[in-house]
Amino acid sequence: MGEPLIELRNITFAYPGASCPVFQDFSFKLLPGHHLGLIGPNGCGKTTLLHLIMGLLRPQSGSIHIFGVEVKKERDFLQVRQKVGLLFQNPDDQLFCPTVLEDVAFGPLNQGKSPKEAVTIARETMARLGLNDFEDRITYKLSEGEKKLVALATVLAMQPQLLLLDEPTTALDEATRHRLIHILQGLDIAYMIVSHERDFLNHTVRTCCHVHKNCCMVE
Amino acid sequence: MTVICEPFSEGTSLVHRLDPRGKIMVAALFAVMMAVAQTYAATLAGLALAILCLTLARLSLSKVACRLLGVNSFIFFLWLLLPLTYPGEAIWRWGPLEFTRQGLTYTGLITLKSNAIIIALIALIATVPVVTLGQALSRLWFPNKLCHLLLFTYRYIYVLAEEYHRLVQAMKIRGFRPGTNLHTYRSYAYLAAMLLVRSYDRAERVFQAMLCRGFHGTFYSLRVFSWQRRDKIFLAVSLLALTALILLESLKPALVRGPHG
Numbered sequence: 001m002g003e004p005l006i007e008l009r010n011i012t013f014a015y016p017g018a019s020c021p022v023f024q025d026f027s028f029k030l031l032p033g034h035h036l037g038l039i040g041p042n043g044c045g046k047t048t049l050l051h052l053i054m055g056l057l058r059p060q061s062g063s064i065h066i067f068g069v070e071v072k073k074e075r076d077f078l079q080v081r082q083k084v085g086l087l088f089q090n091p092d093d094q095l096f097c098p099t100v101l102e103d104v105a106f107g108p109l110n111q112g113k114s115p116k117e118a119v120t121i122a123r124e125t126m127a128r129l130g131l132n133d134f135e136d137r138i139t140y141k142l143s144e145g146e147k148k149l150v151a152l153a154t155v156l157a158m159q160p161q162l163l164l165l166d167e168p169t170t171a172l173d174e175a176t177r178h179r180l181i182h183i184l185q186g187l188d189i190a191y192m193i194v195s196h197e198r199d200f201l202n203h204t205v206r207t208c209c210h211v212h213k214n215c216c217m218v219e
Numbered sequence: 220m221t222v223i224c225e226p227f228s229e230g231t232s233l234v235h236r237l238d239p240r241g242k243i244m245v246a247a248l249f250a251v252m253m254a255v256a257q258t259y260a261a262t263l264a265g266l267a268l269a270i271l272c273l274t275l276a277r278l279s280l281s282k283v284a285c286r287l288l289g290v291n292s293f294i295f296f297l298w299l300l301l302p303l304t305y306p307g308e309a310i311w312r313w314g315p316l317e318f319t320r321q322g323l324t325y326t327g328l329i330t331l332k333s334n335a336i337i338i339a340l341i342a343l344i345a346t347v348p349v350v351t352l353g354q355a356l357s358r359l360w361f362p363n364k365l366c367h368l369l370l371f372t373y374r375y376i377y378v379l380a381e382e383y384h385r386l387v388q389a390m391k392i393r394g395f396r397p398g399t400n401l402h403t404y405r406s407y408a409y410l411a412a413m414l415l416v417r418s419y420d421r422a423e424r425v426f427q428a429m430l431c432r433g434f435h436g437t438f439y440s441l442r443v444f445s446w447q448r449r450d451k452i453f454l455a456v457s458l459l460a461l462t463a464l465i466l467l468e469s470l471k472p473a474l475v476r477g478p479h480g
Binding site for chain 2: 051054056078081082085086088090092093094096097098099101102105106107109110111115118119138139140154155158
């Protein structure tokens with residue numbers, strides 16, 4: 001099976017000012033090639049888990065290993081973010097460039113690609129997601145579903161080895177939802193989806209986990 | 220939902236097709252020239268040039284008139300105050316009030332100058348979409364931080380406006396009717412505070428999303444501008460016209476001097 005892509009060991013995390021921690025002695029593993037669904041009631045820590053993996057939040061204790069390497073400091077997480085993509089719940093948080101092409105090229109440019117390469121990658125990614133004519137569209141004038149797909153393109157353009165999706169189906173219509181399912185089924189990387197939609201998860205992941213305070217329980 | 224419309228930025232006229240960098244430079248030079256002009260000759264010539272640009276841009280005249288009305292409503296107050304307060308030879312008295320010739324001439328000059336500048340800005344700057352404007356400014360060695368501030372503001376003003384409308388609707392749905400009472404003031408204060416908090420949160424999340432995509436403090440721009448022949452001609456003609464304005468200004472003695480002039 002190889003070593004786990006992500007391994008969280010004995011994590012304790014509480015939001016500042018919160019009376020009880022979100023995670024206490026929490027352990028979690030994601031193996032290569034796995035497609036995992038994360039479920040659980042609101043506020044059980046699904047999004048927090050994703051943010052811990054990306055280094056947007058830091059645990060009070062415990063250790064995080066990603067691709068077999070322990071990550072602790074901001075500098076370690078810079079490496080993580082080159083290989084792990086996170087799709088935010090709200091695409092308006094993710095799309096900040098004026099035009100779609102620039103937004104999709106933002107990640108590759110940060111990875112040190114030349115503008116020409118970045119544009120090529122951006123165009124290829126958009127073509128893969130069926131967004132060919134979107135290049136010069138203005139990001140805030142897109143519909144909610146289009147924003148979501150473009151946001152996914154911005155993440156995939158970085159050619160991540162692991163994809164984390166935070167409630168990707170919120171505010172999506174039936175057609176866009178199907179499109180998203182189709183896209184995810186065609187991906188050859190490991191991914192983790194936080195969702196409340198059983199039907200969507202049934203189509204996209206093999207295993208579902210309940211997020212608890214100290215572990216993820218496989219159903 | 221469109222909150223800010225840019226009615227002038229869409230079009231195919233000659234002015235629309237010019238390189239935004241050239242237009243920005245010419246508009247800036249022109250605005251400075253007009254602001255320091257002291258003679259009617261130079262001001263009128265400037266106004267004529269501005270109107271020429273406006274004609275070339277082929278914009279909707281009613282919309283332009285609307286914008287000018289907004290600016291001139293401010294200038295209207297100058298007409299109420301300046302002729303009365305500017306020292307000089309009185310030409311008309313009404314009780315204790317005195318209208319001075321110099322005051323009237325000066326106010327007239329200000330009116331012409333402001334209109335010339337606004338018309339030139341409408342013709343040259345408003346014909347550039349804000350997004351392109353930001354990119355062009357950064358190409359003109361304008362501080363990158365300011366350019367991105369402009370672009371970010373423009374990007375998220377929509378989101379904030381949407382949030383604002385949602386909150387207002389939520390208030391209306393629950394029967395809120397603004398009046399002159401404490402409840403209204405308090406509700407509006409909550410609304411403003413909520414918007415502030417939400418935009419702060421939003422900024423935080425946008426920054427996090429940028430970090431997740433490997434952002435490390437540098438912005439890259441993909442936009443490439445290139446000077447065309449028409450841009451060179453436009454720049455040359457504009458520089459000539461501006462030089463002519465300077466000559467005109469220096470040949471004619473100033474009609475009116477400012478208080479310190």
